[in-house]
Amino acid sequence: MNASELDGPRVKRTVLGQEGRVVSTSSELTRALGVVAIVASVVLVVLGLFVSPADLFQGDNVRLFYLHVPVAIVALYIAFTVTLVGSVMFLLKGSVFWDLLAGAAAEVGVLFLGLTLVTGMLWGRPTWGAYWVWDPRLTSTAVSFVLYLGYLAVRKLEMDPTARSRRAAVLGIVGFANTIIVKYSVSWWRGLHQGSTLKPLDSQIEGLMMFSFFVGVVAMMAVFAWLLVHRFRLAWLQYQVDERQLEVALRERRSEGSSSGLAQGGI
Amino acid sequence: MLIGSVVLVLGFVLFKALSSASVYFYNVDEAIEQKAELADRTFRMQGVVVSEPSTDATGVLSFEVSFNDVNAEIRHIGEEPTDLFELGMPVVVEGRWNGRVFESTQILIKHSETYVAENEGDSSRPGVGENGVLP
Numbered sequence: 001m002n003a004s005e006l007d008g009p010r011v012k013r014t015v016l017g018q019e020g021r022v023v024s025t026s027s028e029l030t031r032a033l034g035v036v037a038i039v040a041s042v043v044l045v046v047l048g049l050f051v052s053p054a055d056l057f058q059g060d061n062v063r064l065f066y067l068h069v070p071v072a073i074v075a076l077y078i079a080f081t082v083t084l085v086g087s088v089m090f091l092l093k094g095s096v097f098w099d100l101l102a103g104a105a106a107e108v109g110v111l112f113l114g115l116t117l118v119t120g121m122l123w124g125r126p127t128w129g130a131y132w133v134w135d136p137r138l139t140s141t142a143v144s145f146v147l148y149l150g151y152l153a154v155r156k157l158e159m160d161p162t163a164r165s166r167r168a169a170v171l172g173i174v175g176f177a178n179t180i181i182v183k184y185s186v187s188w189w190r191g192l193h194q195g196s197t198l199k200p201l202d203s204q205i206e207g208l209m210m211f212s213f214f215v216g217v218v219a220m221m222a223v224f225a226w227l228l229v230h231r232f233r234l235a236w237l238q239y240q241v242d243e244r245q246l247e248v249a250l251r252e253r254r255s256e257g258s259s260s261g262l263a264q265g266g267i
Numbered sequence: 268m269l270i271g272s273v274v275l276v277l278g279f280v281l282f283k284a285l286s287s288a289s290v291y292f293y294n295v296d297e298a299i300e301q302k303a304e305l306a307d308r309t310f311r312m313q314g315v316v317v318s319e320p321s322t323d324a325t326g327v328l329s330f331e332v333s334f335n336d337v338n339a340e341i342r343h344i345g346e347e348p349t350d351l352f353e354l355g356m357p358v359v360v361e362g363r364w365n366g367r368v369f370e371s372t373q374i375l376i377k378h379s380e381t382y383v384a385e386n387e388g389d390s391s392r393p394g395v396g397e398n399g400v401l402p
Binding site: 053054055056057058059062065126127128129130133134135136189190191192194195196197205206208209 | 290291292313346348349350351356359373374375376377378379380381382383384385
């Protein structure tokens, strides 16, 4: 859908206040990303569920690998890295762009981390024999989930927007410190969770399984990018609406103030 | 500056908390070495299943686990382990010492990050390294 299709019956009330124009968060970029995300996801389903072989030990449970690890990679190493960069840049430059980008990435990241936890639990029960164990990888991931939920909560606090964004940015950086702990939790401490899957060129994973995993990473990255761009643009529009409303409110207040001031002066 | 120190402190606290609190599991050799200190405390122990597991008439599952060439006898009463449980699998058992025998209440399978296609026909155990030592 593009903006002109959305126009339909010309409306007076619009997002940006320009008469007759409805603003959309879609563009050439998101349409292309959307196509990639859908195609890659369909290929992933076919490969993951039908083409790739069952595992010698795990049987069909291994198929969760093609979803669980990609969503974890996207959440921890992509989404939260974007939040980290956005947070640092906001603290350095103070620009709204970086703040909103950090927030949008964290929001989509929390979704992907939630998926990581759910798919992990579904995988753990038939493989390990428990949905959840308090081993270092699972514990640090749970801490990460709570930290970024806290980050999102801070972004909704009723306070001065700049101070709020600063606080969120600090949390966005602290959260990433924990992300590093999640990453190395399997090598620093003993736990039930398997070791690092990503050992480039030293793979112990059979060809078609590795390829399915690779398609999973591409598919989840595309879904993430698509969601991120839309979420960011929505946040950007929301910001502009708030600014406009603030302007209008200030103008009204000023005119009220001056008129009542005159009236008082008259008495 | 402030942020940097906050991050450092938090990272340090998490690291210390996770590393010093207690290990997630003892290896069989450590659990035997520290038998006196462990006494009748509940803990987890890791090793590779080295004997064919057998269930007796009363429902007790018996098998032996090994790590670093040290073996321990396990008697498990509780939920059955998953289908992956078999000779050669690394497991984490939760329970406590009762004399020479480890009484287990939970068996968790410690699967490695290795995946092998079922139809490859290769019955080697990639989850276990040489001498039953985990990679």
